[in-house]
Amino acid sequence: QVQLVESGGGLVQAGGSLRLSCAASGLAFDNYAMGWFRQAPGKEREGVSCISSSDGNTYYADSVKGRFTISRDNAKNTVYLQMNSLKPEDTGVYYCAADPTWGIQAMCIMADANYWGQGTQVTVSS
Numbered sequence: 001q002v003q004l005v006e007s008g009g010g011l012v013q014a015g016g017s018l019r020l021s022c023a024a025s026g027l028a029f030d031n032y033a034m035g036w037f038r039q040a041p042g043k044e045r046e047g048v049s050c051i052s053s054s055d056g057n058t059y060y061a062d063s064v065k066g067r068f069t070i071s072r073d074n075a076k077n078t079v080y081l082q083m084n085s086l087k088p089e090d091t092g093v094y095y096c097a098a099d100p101t102w103g104i105q106a107m108c109i110m111a112d113a114n115y116w117g118q119g120t121q122v123t124v125s126s
Helices: 104-110
Strands: 003-007 010-013 018-025 033-039 046-051 058-060 068-073 078-083 092-099 120-125
Touching: 003 092, 018 033, 018 092, 018 120, 033 068, 033 078, 033 104, 046 068, 046 078, 046 104, 058 068, 058 104
Parallel strands: 010 120
Antiparallel strands: 003 018, 018 078, 033 046, 033 092, 046 058, 068 078, 092 120
């Protein structure tokens, strides 16, 4: 049974930082691309950043480039999202996802993945 468990969300002031973590179990982690997605109230889920399974390739949405950094530790079956210079428009529920794909750009743009976590709330106050 695949489980993705996010942590690290919370309330932060604009300009602050948060680090999200996603611990994966029940899958061959180093064979899966991983991604972070978010959904704001009344909006569709969107891809924030995705990372390939083993070669370190990354994709970022334009809205977070230069502020967010995705990384993964295959030894710990964990993917991270370091979020700096947070803005109120970054508020939403952040989801971790896993997919056995080499197409991380498509994974992020289409918000399409095999497995999803339950999400963690990120709220950025102005």
